[in-house]
Amino acid sequence: MTTEKPTMIEFRDVQKYYGDYHALRGITATIRAGEFFSLLGPSGCGKTTLLRTIAGFEDISSGAVLIDGKHMDGVPANKRPTNMVFQSYAIFPHLTVAENVGFGLRRDPRPASEKAKAVAEALEMVGLKGYGARAAHALSGGQRQRVALARALILKPKVLLLDEPLSALDKKMREQMQMELIKLQRQVGITFILVTHDQEEALVMSDRIAVMFEGQIAQLADPETLYRRPNSRQVADFIGTMNFLPAKILSENGVVEVEAQGFGRLTLAADQVMGSKTTEGTSIGFRPETATILFDGQVATDRETLATIEEVVYYGDMTYYDVRLDGTEKPMRLSMRNVFGRPVLDIGTRTRVGWSPGALVLFR
Numbered sequence: 001m002t003t004e005k006p007t008m009i010e011f012r013d014v015q016k017y018y019g020d021y022h023a024l025r026g027i028t029a030t031i032r033a034g035e036f037f038s039l040l041g042p043s044g045c046g047k048t049t050l051l052r053t054i055a056g057f058e059d060i061s062s063g064a065v066l067i068d069g070k071h072m073d074g075v076p077a078n079k080r081p082t083n084m085v086f087q088s089y090a091i092f093p094h095l096t097v098a099e100n101v102g103f104g105l106r107r108d109p110r111p112a113s114e115k116a117k118a119v120a121e122a123l124e125m126v127g128l129k130g131y132g133a134r135a136a137h138a139l140s141g142g143q144r145q146r147v148a149l150a151r152a153l154i155l156k157p158k159v160l161l162l163d164e165p166l167s168a169l170d171k172k173m174r175e176q177m178q179m180e181l182i183k184l185q186r187q188v189g190i191t192f193i194l195v196t197h198d199q200e201e202a203l204v205m206s207d208r209i210a211v212m213f214e215g216q217i218a219q220l221a222d223p224e225t226l227y228r229r230p231n232s233r234q235v236a237d238f239i240g241t242m243n244f245l246p247a248k249i250l251s252e253n254g255v256v257e258v259e260a261q262g263f264g265r266l267t268l269a270a271d272q273v274m275g276s277k278t279t280e281g282t283s284i285g286f287r288p289e290t291a292t293i294l295f296d297g298q299v300a301t302d303r304e305t306l307a308t309i310e311e312v313v314y315y316g317d318m319t320y321y322d323v324r325l326d327g328t329e330k331p332m333r334l335s336m337r338n339v340f341g342r343p344v345l346d347i348g349t350r351t352r353v354g355w356s357p358g359a360l361v362l363f364r
């Protein structure tokens, strides 16, 4: 039985020009109700523009944006069931925390006592219970961001739009807020749409991610699929690290026979063969953690190849090794979790590398 959630946002061939500049080039996608969805891509790819077309801050040149089944053409921002949290937290420093959060309710006809209750609830939701009387200017960056969130949530939007909300925070605070945002989203159950250029943030937080380049969606999938089965070298490079080795297709019928530098002759299943977009020629890709250095006495679970260690980067919990597989022209990065009692190997060490054809992806 499928329990797919209903559609909340639908883009139908959305095009956007700024003068001559083609910022959105035919966006067609759906975002489901209750989903934590991210728009991920490098600077200038159009993700903020796409978010703003949902909010109604940006007109589209052609195509359609639907929210909850309704065409948004001509519907002004303040009549849409959406609310935006910005990267620079637009809070009023001269007001208290409670006044900031209650700001959106100023035209709400409910009695003051009810509004105060709603404010208190919103503050509790974002972990600021009891902060209502504080002066907003005295808050930390993380606390300001929470106030901005509470102010958006109190209006009970169907969709919360988040434009790089955590980018101004330091690493620790950002990771903490990521966890809190995930919890908050599960708790309130509304659709969250996050714009980020940080691939790790998108992987950690999202149910699904649209990876954008140059005004187009290159791939839309759940985090695991994006990571394990990127549909192009461009996506693979943008999300995490991937090693590439030249390869040649020998034959195809159901399965694909390839000859790959370093790996020799391989048989790959159809779902390991990606797209037709690469301009770099056919290549085999693998993630740094999918191959492993075999220490003395360790036996390969699948295949093994001899290699030389060319670079060692020690990270405490991990060591990154750049190894050159015999028969290849450039080193590949491997990441190894450090285990107590096992040495970190030196540059120049000859070693065996264990790998598995199932972890490889072919880009043609």
Ligand SMILES: Nc1ncnc2c1ncn2[C@@H]1O[C@H](COP(=O)(O)OP(=O)(O)OP(=O)(O)O)[C@@H](O)[C@H]1O
Binding pocket: 018, 021, 023, 041, 042, 043, 044, 045, 046, 047, 048, 049, 050, 197
């Ligand atoms: N108001 C505007 N007028 C003209 N060009 C614009 C306007 N807004 C955005 N652009 C251009 O459209 C492209 C997409 O911008 P957008 O802000 O959507 O990118 P982005 O992916 O969100 O990047 P960033 O992470 O840097 O914000 C950019 O090249 C940008 O310069």
